[in-house]
Amino acid sequence: MTLQLQAPSFGATISSLPSPLTRSTLRFVIRAQVEPTEKSVEIMRKFSEQYARKSGTYFCVDKGVTSVVIKGLADHKDSLGAPLCPCRHYDDKPAEAGQGFWNCPCVPMRERKECHCMLFLTPENDFAGQDQTITLEEIRESTANI
Amino acid sequence: MALLQSATLPPLRSICCSTPSKHPITYPSSISSSGSGSGSSSGSSSSSSSSSSSSLVGLVRRKTAFAVRSSLDTAATVGQVTEVDKDTFWPIVNAAGDKTVVLDMYTQWCGPCKIIAPKYVELSQKYDDVIFLKLDCNQENKQPLAKELGIRVVPTFKILKHDKVVKEVTGAKFDDLVAAIETVRTS
Numbered sequence: 001m002t003l004q005l006q007a008p009s010f011g012a013t014i015s016s017l018p019s020p021l022t023r024s025t026l027r028f029v030i031r032a033q034v035e036p037t038e039k040s041v042e043i044m045r046k047f048s049e050q051y052a053r054k055s056g057t058y059f060c061v062d063k064g065v066t067s068v069v070i071k072g073l074a075d076h077k078d079s080l081g082a083p084l085c086p087c088r089h090y091d092d093k094p095a096e097a098g099q100g101f102w103n104c105p106c107v108p109m110r111e112r113k114e115c116h117c118m119l120f121l122t123p124e125n126d127f128a129g130q131d132q133t134i135t136l137e138e139i140r141e142s143t144a145n146i
Numbered sequence: 147m148a149l150l151q152s153a154t155l156p157p158l159r160s161i162c163c164s165t166p167s168k169h170p171i172t173y174p175s176s177i178s179s180s181g182s183g184s185g186s187s188s189g190s191s192s193s194s195s196s197s198s199s200s201s202l203v204g205l206v207r208r209k210t211a212f213a214v215r216s217s218l219d220t221a222a223t224v225g226q227v228t229e230v231d232k233d234t235f236w237p238i239v240n241a242a243g244d245k246t247v248v249l250d251m252y253t254q255w256c257g258p259c260k261i262i263a264p265k266y267v268e269l270s271q272k273y274d275d276v277i278f279l280k281l282d283c284n285q286e287n288k289q290p291l292a293k294e295l296g297i298r299v300v301p302t303f304k305i306l307k308h309d310k311v312v313k314e315v316t317g318a319k320f321d322d323l324v325a326a327i328e329t330v331r332t333s
Contacts, residue, residue: 065257072255086255089283089297116299116317118257146254 036074038136044073044083045136048119051105052132055113057120061129064142069119070134071143073104087117227270227278232291235279239306242277246331247306248323250280251297258318259301265320269327276331305330 048070052058059066072086082097083104090096101107108114113122121128222228222238227250230238239247250266252259270278283292283300295304295311303323305313313326 060257062261065261068255068260069257072253072257075255086253087258087300089251089253089292089300089302091293116258118261146260 034075036071036078040074040077041071041139042136044070044077045134045139047083047104048073049133052120055105055109055120057113057115057122057132058128059131059134060118060121060127062127063129063131063134063138065118065127066134067139067142068146069117070139071146072117085117222277222279224274224277225271227267227280230279230281230291231285231287232294233287235281235291238277238279239309242306244308245275245277246327247277247279248327249295249304249306250278251283251292251295251300251302251304252280253284253300254282256300262301262318262320262323266323269324273327273331276327307333 048059048066069086073083076082076084076086076093076097080093080097082100084090084093084097085102085104085106088102090102096102105120106115108116109120113120115121118127222242224245228238230249235249248269250259250262252263266278266280270276281288281291283289283297299316301318303315303326304311305315305326307330313330315323315326
């Protein structure tokens, strides 16, 4: 049995050797939604807390949004080596990650505190909560069903 | 940045739920009506549900669950959101005729996508003369379509009529989306 991970679809293919009885090859394709590593999630969690404090912004009143975005950043960190914004689509992700404009904190955030991911919200934003912290447990719980 | 109409956000856990079709006679081969952006944790099964192009042929009751056997046709089911891919999208659009088609282009880890997902499902239940579709732009069998349609900001909503994209809404702007749908469906 072999397991192959195909990026960037994160699909997994499992094939088994022919059974002596059936003499047929079974192939199962499992397209799993891959989770980022816990290490990267923790790195991006700490970064998010630190940057929220530094920029005077706050997390969304719904921490589920914050959690999803942190996981998206962690996922890109795993696959690309850089936390590319998960709320944009790219023709060439490695090139974008290398170029840096959309690496979090992206240029619009750094220059104008604009975060369309709703990760860092200015106090006057309707969706801004009062927290600049989020725990790993909160992230785990609110993304458990994704 | 105009986002959602309501400042009350639903808990993320409540987003992922399937909703019954308004038209029980017509079911896709498997149902995928969880909100856009939830990604439908059952990856390939939601891809196969985008054979959205199916109609009910027989209904078999097993224990407490219903197994649905279907044959393929190219009509999508109104009243719910159907996941599509590069092979099923255009046949559905072509088969829509005069109906308006809305496509939610989302990614798995996009926060605003998760916020607007349940509202998108509600829209699909409200407008039974509009076909609501969704596309996870990061999945391998969907990236070519995302590139073909063009997307930068996630989520992006494409509104089609008569086989053409006629309007686009970028970002999780619910009011803008509703206005765009109304404009196109009444045109």
